[in-house]
Amino acid sequence: MNTVSIRRLDASKPGFEAELGKLLAWESVSDAQVATAVTEILSQVRSRGDAALIEYTNRFDRRNLQAAGEFCLGADELKQALERISPESRVALETAAARVRSYHEHQVQESWRYSEADGTVLGQQVTPMERVGIYVPGGKASYPSSVLMNAIPAKVAGVDLVAMVVPAPDGLLSDLVLAAAAIAGVDQVYTVGGAQAVAALAYGTETIPRVDKIVGPGNIYVATAKRAVFGQVAIDMIAGPSEILVICDGKTDPDWIAMDLLSQAEHDEQAQSVLLCPSADYLDAVEASLGKLLADLPREAIARQSLQDRGALIQVADIEQAIEVANRIAPEHLEVSVDNPEQYLPSIRHAGAIFLGRHTAEALGDYCAGPNHVLPTSGTARFSSPLGVYDFQKRSSIIYCSQQGADTLGSVASILAKGEGLEAHARSAEYRVTEKA
Known part of the structure; x- marks a missing residue:
């Protein structure tokens, strides 16, 4: 029987956070x-x-x-x-x-604008x-x-x-x-x-x-x-190795999940494949599937090294804890292979792309589902997003003051400018203020 070397962790045991930190550690792109x-x-x-x-x-x-x-x-x-x-x-x-x-x-x-009561117009112009x-x-x-x-x-x-x-x-x-x-x-x-x-x-x-x-x-x-x-x-971004994190309730065919993990492991030796599941027996089944399926892959050596160096099968108490761990990891790709996966969507805070349900293989997102496959890696999903149209559009603010608006805003700006010690700013604003009798 073919076997695969992949670390096993338990999210409920002491020291898990330190072990997880070691698992996620990856040196950046250069030397x-x-x-x-x-x-x-x-x-x-x-x-x-x-x-x-x-x-x-x-x-x-x-x-x-x-x-x-x-x-x-x-x-x-x-x-x-x-x-x-x-x-x-x-x-x-x-x-x-x-x-x-x-x-x-x-x-x-799209560009937008609105008018205030005194006729001042504010808005945003969006251009490519x-x-x-x-x-x-x-x-x-x-x-x-x-x-x-x-x-x-x-x-x-x-x-x-x-x-x-x-x-x-x-x-x-x-x-x-x-x-x-x-x-x-x-x-x-x-x-x-x-x-x-x-x-x-x-x-x-x-x-x-x-x-x-x-x-x-x-x-x-x-x-x-x-x-x-x-x-x-x-x-766009400085991308790290490709990652997949799968949350499974133990009811999906273990061969399916194993192949999903392998689909990222075959990228390169630094790619990361992680499975979170409450069932130890299911983790055993997926580990057996990995060993069985790995042998037939053309990039078997790469995938095997990836699983050994950076892969993990992690037991969790329940799906809620799995989501907590997933948010800590902030993975590039997150599969939620459970019953009624949409119920968990509001709890998922950090992930580049979220694949819901047992039939949604991450590989579909790589090629043809529609959403972009250029995704944040190495935990950067905490603060960044997939590549999109918005990455190729710029936004310019629009400010068009009426005379009345210049009176009101000019007085406010003058006070604030003087408070910052910027007299020319203050006078520039005051020039537009209509003198009161």
């Missing part, structure tokens, strides 16, 4: 050596533009680019990729894209960003879902230009990724990657326009570069 390399790359691309971008691309991706135009893909090339993929893949991509677009259309924020860059892993890796999840919300928001960078190591490009770009309406595609691509998007080069925001996943160099250029441009 000194990576940071030094990234700083040099950013500096060179910022100062030398396309020339540095080509040099780094040739070095790191084993390319032989001679001119900037060679890393640009046109609309025709995206369309050709769309024609090359299988009919089944095209239908799947188009179905997923339609669902993602439909969901995100509900997120669009002008240019957004999306980073997509490339080469042998194929993540068309990442293209859809990053590009479609930007297009729904009304972003003028969506530029995609995707590395092509050894000249390899995924037709699925390019087809997804065509379906999502990506405007420009550049076959460059790494920290050098982030630098090009953040600072602009002769060929690649500077963008207002960079979104999308990448390796440690990409994540470090995104962190370094934050402030020059906006970024």
Whole structure:
């Protein structure tokens, strides 16, 4: 019989909080050596533009680019990729894209304003960003879902230009990724990657326009570069390893839950899969299922290491305690595989995405359910949210004073400005105040 090594914890025993803290501990994205390399790359691309971008691309991706135009893909090339993929893949991509677009259309924020009694108008104007860059892993890796999840919300928001960078190591490009770009309406595609691509998007080069925001996943160099250029441009987040936390009452087929845990464990060795359940017997059953199902996975070694290093089966007193632990963890993905799961929804405070019911596999959210799969990790769901249309919209305050409103507000502002010792502020406000007889 196949076995799997995964830690067992009990939320009711002394010392659980300390054990949970060790389980959740994860070092951030960078180290000194990576940071030094990234700083040099950013500096060179910022100062030398396309020339540095080509040099780094040739070095790191084993390319032989001679001119900037060679890393640009046109609309025709995206369309050709769309024609090359299988009919089944095209239908799947188009179905997923339609669902993602439909969901995100509900997120669009509208401008608003209201008038006060004296005629003063206050409000908020909502406008899309002008240019957004999306980073997509490339080469042998194929993540068309990442293209859809990053590009479609930007297009729904009304972003003028969506530029995609995707590395092509050894000249390899995924037709699925390019087809997804065509379906999502990506405007420009550049076959460059790494920290050098982030630098090009953040600072602009002769060929690649500077963008207002960079979104999308990448390796440690990409994540470090995104962190370094934050402030020059906006970024979505610094993502940690993928996570799943499952709350189960012990009535769901243990094979289902085991495979849900494995669906995250196969991402990489640092991914985290955790199950909370009141039944020790059920935890035993899921552990047995993990051992059985793991053997048939192509990424068995990765998933096994993930479960051993960062996975856990945790016994809780009841579902209420499970939710308390879940809120403490603030997971990226939270499955609530219980009877009448909606009754627990008001108690769930911190989670990137919540999957309710026994039939809602987390993997559906990764690809085609509709909500975004770009989610907060490493406990950041306590204060951040999934990527959405709102991430590509800006809000400007509107203030339009009537004469009467300027009288009232000017007097108030003058008093407060003088209290702060800012006389010019006070006089500026007073100039608009009508003198009383």
